[in-house]
Structure formats: structure tokens, C-alpha cells
Amino acid sequence: MNKLTLVTGADTDVLNRKALAAVLPISKETRSLLDEMVVVMRQEKGIGLAAPQVGISQRICVIEIDGVVSKYVNPEITSRSQEKIFFEEGCLSLPGQFFPIERHEEITVKYWNEKGLPKRIRTGGLLAIVLQHEIDHLDGILICRRHQKQRTKQGKIYGRIVE
Secondary structure: OOOOOOOOOOOOHHHHOOOEOOOOOOOHHHHHHHHHHHHHHHHOOOOEEEHHHHOOOEOEEEEEEOOEEEEEEEEEEEEEOOOEEEEEEEEOOEEEEEEEEEEEOEEEEEEEOOOOOEEEEEEEHHHHHHHHHHHHHHOOOOHHHHHHHHOOOOOOEEEEEEO
16 A cells, blocks of 8 residues: 655665755645655654655655644745754654754744645744754755764753654
8 A cells, every 4th residue: 555665774865865846736646645654654653754755855744743744845944043952853764863953943934735835834842843854854964964063062952752
């Protein structure tokens, strides 16, 4: 039934390059891919999944927090708070690895939903952290690389998630 397979490994090409923009208007195939990605995310017990994590270089991702599924096509962060937090993050593509990552506490993201409607969301907390993590995937940035760049910074780890 489900044809998608999770891609793992810090040196995997598709995880280390910027994904291509999804074609608009949103096709039936893209909507189907979004649905299949939700299935994979749940099977892997994650709360977020970007298309490169299933070997597809498209700027789409799915997130499920507290039973609420969100689907994002071509998401782009348009503003970031100056306030930042540290959060210990895991990644389905880097099984068993966790890194303290500095993220913006609040962000604004513009995107298209699965129906092809333009949307904008201002969010904080866990959703902001997961969105930044998934958009990093779309930009070819893994948490192990982000952590290497941020290593010299100090901060408190507020929680732990597995994306």
C-alpha cells in the first residue's frame, strides 16, 4: 500500500541539497504524496516529515502535533523573533541521534495548503520548532550540521522531540 521508504544517513545526497519547489497549482499526485507522508511519519513515530526524507526533492512537509495534522507546500519563513530557545531535537533520518539546537522562539511562515490555498501562520512553541526543523530539511540542512555550526553557543535545553 505505502510505497515511500524513509531515507537515513547524514551523507545521503537528497538530505543534503535544497529541494525543488513543488509545482502549483497543487496536483492530485502532490496531495496523494502528502497523505502517504503522513502514513510514513506515523509508522516511524515522528511528528514531522519532509519530502527529502522519503527520497523526494520537493518542498513539502507534514507535521502532526496533539493529533492535528498540518500539510505545507513550499513553506517559507517570512519573519523570526529575536528571542531564541534551545531544544534537544531528534530526526527520523538520523536514528538515535539527538542534538541541542537553537531555534527562533516564534516564526511566521507562508505556504500553500493541500487544497492549493495560500496561507500564513504565526506560531511559537513546539510547532515553530518542528516547522524550522522541516524547513531545514527542505534547505538540505540536517540537525547534525546545524549543531556543528551552533556548538559554541550556550543555552538551556527546554525539552526533547523526535521529528
